[in-house]
Amino acid sequence: MPQWRELRNREAVIELNKSPPLLVVEVVSESTKTVDYRAKRVEYNVLNIPEYWIVDPLTNKVTVFTLIEELYEPVEFFGTDRIQSQIFPKLELTVEQVLSAED
Numbered sequence: 001m002p003q004w005r006e007l008r009n010r011e012a013v014i015e016l017n018k019s020p021p022l023l024v025v026e027v028v029s030e031s032t033k034t035v036d037y038r039a040k041r042v043e044y045n046v047l048n049i050p051e052y053w054i055v056d057p058l059t060n061k062v063t064v065f066t067l068i069e070e071l072y073e074p075v076e077f078f079g080t081d082r083i084q085s086q087i088f089p090k091l092e093l094t095v096e097q098v099l100s101a102e103d
Contacts (some may be wrong), residue, residue, distance in 0.1 A: 022087050024052040033058065041065065041072055051087045055098055062095045 024044060026036045036054055044052050045067065052072075054063045060079070065072040066086050077083050077095050085091050 020047045020049045022050055023085070024049055026052065026054050028054060028056040028058055030058065045070070045072065051085060053083075057099055060095070060099060062098055 026032075026040060028036050033056075036056075040052070040054075044065075048067070050067050052065050054065070056063065062077045062083055063074050064077065064083060064085060065074050075084065079096055080094050083091065083093050083095060083098070
C-alpha cells in the first residue's frame with residue numbers, strides 16, 4: 001500500500017502530462033456534490049478519460065458517464081441494478097454492493 005499512502009494526501013492525482021486513467025470513481029458527499037456532478041464532467045472531458053462513475057450515497061445511486069464522441073453520456077443505476085461499464089464489461093457489481101462496501 002505504499003502507493004496509496006503516497007496518493008492519499010494529494011487533492012488531484014491525475015496529471016496532464018500522463019496517460020489518462022481508464023476509469024475514475026468519485027464518491028459524493030454533501031460538500032462535494034456540486035463539483036462532482038458539474039465541474040468534474042468538464043475536467044475529465046479535457047483529460048479524455050473514457051469513463052467515470054459518481055457513487056452517490058446521498059441518493060443511493062451510481063451514475064456511469066461514458067465518453068462518446070467527445071461528450072459524456074450518463075446512465076443511472078439503483079439498488080440491485082448491475083452497474084454496466086463499457087471499460088470493464090465483465091464487471092459484476094450492483095449498486096447495493098458498492099454502497100455497502102466496508103473499509
